[in-house]
Amino acid sequence: MTISKILASTVLLGALSVFAPLTYAKTCELSIEGNDAMQFNHPTLAVAADCTEVKLTLKHSGKLPAQAMGHNWVLTETSVFQAVATAGMSAGLPNNYVPKDDARVIAHTKVIGGGQSDSVTFPVSKLKKGGDYTFFCSFPGHWSVMKGKLTFG
Numbered sequence: 001m002t003i004s005k006i007l008a009s010t011v012l013l014g015a016l017s018v019f020a021p022l023t024y025a026k027t028c029e030l031s032i033e034g035n036d037a038m039q040f041n042h043p044t045l046a047v048a049a050d051c052t053e054v055k056l057t058l059k060h061s062g063k064l065p066a067q068a069m070g071h072n073w074v075l076t077e078t079s080v081f082q083a084v085a086t087a088g089m090s091a092g093l094p095n096n097y098v099p100k101d102d103a104r105v106i107a108h109t110k111v112i113g114g115g116q117s118d119s120v121t122f123p124v125s126k127l128k129k130g131g132d133y134t135f136f137c138s139f140p141g142h143w144s145v146m147k148g149k150l151t152f153g
């Protein structure tokens with residue numbers, strides 16, 4: 001291989017590694033707020049079919065501390081969300097009220113208090129198009145009202 005060929009292939013590889021992520025990766029940003037009245041501000045969230053990953057940002061628009069009115073954002077399949085919420089209660093605040101290493105949990109933020117925010121990024125390969133997904137706050141007593149549906153595709 002001549003030097004010019006080596007140089008040419010190095011440049012080509014460089015160009016591919018720069019442009020490939022721009023062409024094939026699409027991070028879709030979603031945001032949701034929880035307040036001191038134990039409410040999310042969106043009943044549904046939609047992930048478009050061409051997203052490759054999702055960045056969800058949870059903001060606590062209230063003033064109460066995490067110990068009293070903590071909120072997180074947990075995503076599971078709808079069929080298991082009550083079981084995960086119940087398991088999360090015994091996991092406690094140090095574990096963000098999320099059962100540890102539980103494969104049913106697709107994504108979750110930490111528990112935050114008033115004025116705070118937290119984000120989580122996860123690949124859409126964890127979702128199936130047309131699947132039935134529920135997001136909820138797993139703080140004890142919150143999941144029965146702080147919940148909604150997430151759609152993909």
Ligand code: ZN
Nearest residue numbers: 070071137142
């Ligand atoms: Zn909550």
